Amino acid sequence: MxxxxxxxxxxxxxxxxxxxxxxxxxxxxxxxxxxxxxxxxxxxxxxxxxxxxxxxxxxxxxxxxxxxxxxxxxxxxxxxxxxxxxxxxxxxxxxxxxxxxxxxxxxxxxxxxxxxxxxxxxxxxxxxxxxxxxxxxxxxxxxxxxxxxxxxxxxxxxxxxxxxxxxxxxxxxxxxxxxxxxxxxxxNYDQAADGLRQILWGLFKKIVIADNCAVYANMIFNDSAHYSGSTLVMGAVFFAFQIYGDFSGYSDIALGTSRLFGIELLQNFSFPYFSRDIAEFWRRWHISLTTWFKDYLYIPLGGSRGGKWVQIRNTFIVFLVSGFWHGANWTFIIWGLLNAIYFLPLLIFNKNRDHLEIIAYKSNWPSFREIFLVLITFGLTVFAWIFFRANNIHHAFQYISGIFSKSLFSIPDLRPRDVISLIIIFMIMEWLGRRNKYALEKMGFQYHRIFRWTLYSVLLIVIFLFGTQEQEFIYFQF
Incomplete structure (x- = not known):
């Protein structure tokens, strides 16, 4: 079900x-x-x-x-x-x-x-x-x-x-x-109402963002040999939003549903694509799994005790096990290894705890440095997602070699303006709600009730308009 x-x-x-x-x-x-x-x-x-x-x-x-x-x-x-x-x-x-x-x-x-x-x-x-x-x-x-x-x-x-x-x-x-x-x-009426809002936002993420991005991500990944480098980049970005909308959408629906029964579940996502380094990304992505590995694997292995080499060893073990947890395929292990490599400079130079608050927490706009760091982190994450999505190692390297070809700077073969527009609107809403547990939690509460109900109605209409056939959640396979 x-x-x-x-x-x-x-x-x-x-x-x-x-x-x-x-x-x-x-x-x-x-x-x-x-x-x-x-x-x-x-x-x-x-x-x-x-x-x-x-x-x-x-x-x-x-x-x-x-x-x-x-x-x-x-x-x-x-x-x-x-x-x-x-x-x-x-x-x-x-x-x-x-x-x-x-x-x-x-x-x-x-x-x-x-x-x-x-x-x-x-x-x-x-x-x-x-x-x-x-x-x-x-x-x-x-x-x-x-x-x-x-x-x-x-x-x-x-x-x-x-x-x-x-x-x-x-x-x-x-x-x-x-x-x-x-x-x-x-x-508790307020708790139940909050649960319904979170369910609505989760359905928007899944049905409107993830499932529509999946159409183009699947099209490009399943026939990657016949697309230009720029199109392959677009396919990888579409998959990044597909997996985020899919999995965080599931988590939002789960947390919202549980609130209807008076039970609070652990937050699982906290706007990970606004992260300024890979350490911050992993504090905001699949939080319950990250903390599980920290408490039941990283710390028992010695954690941060015993010097820098012990920390590096333990970090690589956690990321490799995390990759293997996701699936029985070498692509997931490479994905975990890549994230460990990304994490390594932060660990060596003690920079892995630099960004504990959400970006631009006390202002409306990020600095140019923050924008640059977010783009770099997002780019590294998207590159790693290629291994996560690829059918096997050969497919992943074939996809990457296709990206770094002469056609990288060409006009993409596909230009789905509707999906790109939806992603932009989605990210704007995520940005406006980034200080909260989920984007809709307090959005518009300072305005009249009519504004809030109009927003909810628009989201429902968009869900029905852009909804494709029922699609399973990606993480069901894990």
Whole structure:
């Protein structure tokens, strides 16, 4: 069930009405409704994988309890590693088995041997990377004695499978989400209205920006050998806005939907294309994953302790693992490596914490230096996105070689003025709302209500006018 589908437009009001008007007097029944709704939501893709989700939930639930109640260090380690191994094992089998099998086959063929490697004929369970990381962080936090194990299975199961975030995040923490699940919730009109605004903005990002950019990005990437260098640059830029509109649009809809139920989720995007260096970009892009890797990989590896070489090593490990998390393809690993290389000068010269506030936070206009830094950072990011989007390494290098050809300074073969105009309008709105959690959060609140409702109406009309057929979200494949 897609957020941008007619089915979800029916599903959400039904759950909302049952939640606030039928089960609102009993927190246990209310949470049970959220759990049933979440399993139904997930089963709409493939009901068989609901059993995998339930098994993963049961594993971490019982492992957490056993870890907490045991005073024997060896027994604690047993339950800890049992949970970690099985969770990563499922992720490895479904997501990476065929990748390693094909890579081994290619390596053997280099030495002149031909082998037939066995591969799995299975589809990737949707959202497995996200709900696996929910469970991993929960078990790790219990093992490190940061939190207590949750004894109520329904409450814990809602934490893992809460439908707004189930298939593409944000990646929540038990310390943030579980207390909200366990606490009595009272309907808050302002919170719900804010949720609807964020849903509207997320739908605009997805349907108007991402899906329309996708038409041209796919056209150019799928036939890149026949386009000029300038057109290939345009294709890479279109993909940059496609993936941003797609993924941050999903996150906005997820956060907005959750606000309708009185639950606040972690912010996942904070205007990343206004970043002045790559470190700032990664503080603003997929924030929940970045902080997850910082807390559960970078810091355990030694973090910033132990000197500059340790920091460099740990940074490269995090970026490479992040690339591999995104997909079983060498293109994602190269994408992660590129971002690590971009990050390296900032780390060496201690410049990685220079830009903590959003650009031009206290003024309306950026300086020429800030504009230059934003353009450089955006250019580096777009270049890395080529590897993210390419079918394989050969395709990526073919695409890049096509860019750096004599036709780079020619007039592009395609000139979709409508999509370019939409991107410009979108970025203006993002700029005006950059100090807030999302662009529409406080836009126009100083004006009369008529202005705000006119803006909402225009966005709805544009969504219907420029909406293409239902398109899956990119991050569903991860």
């Amino acid at each position: 897609l957020f941008n589908s007619f089915n979800f437009a029916l599903f959400l009001p039904v759950v909302f009405i049952l939640y606030w008007f039928v089960t609102n007097k009993n927190l246990k029944i209310q949470n049970a409704l959220l759990l049933i709704s979440s399993y139904f939501f997930y089963s709409c893709w493939d009901w068989r994988f609901v059993f995998l989700l339930i098994f993963s939930t049961l594993l971490d639930y019982f492992s957490g309890i056993q870890i907490e109640k045991s005073n024997n260090p060896n027994e604690r380690k047993f339950w800890f590693w049992l949970s970690i191994t099985i969770n990563l094992g499922f992720l490895g089998v479904f997501k990476y088995f065929n990748f390693f099998a094909d890579s081994l086959k290619d390596l053997i063929s280099v030495f002149g041997f031909q082998v037939n490697m066995w591969s799995l004929k299975v589809i990737l369970p949707i959202g497995i990377s996200f709900y696996t990381f929910h469970g991993l962080s929960y078990v790790i936090d219990i093992y490190k004695k940061r939190i207590n194990a949750e004894k109520n299975f329904i409450d814990y199961a809602v934490f893992v499978s809460y439908f707004p975030l189930l298939v593409a995040g944000p990646i929540e923490r038990a310390t943030h989400l579980l207390p909200q699940i366990k606490k009595k919730r009272i309907f």
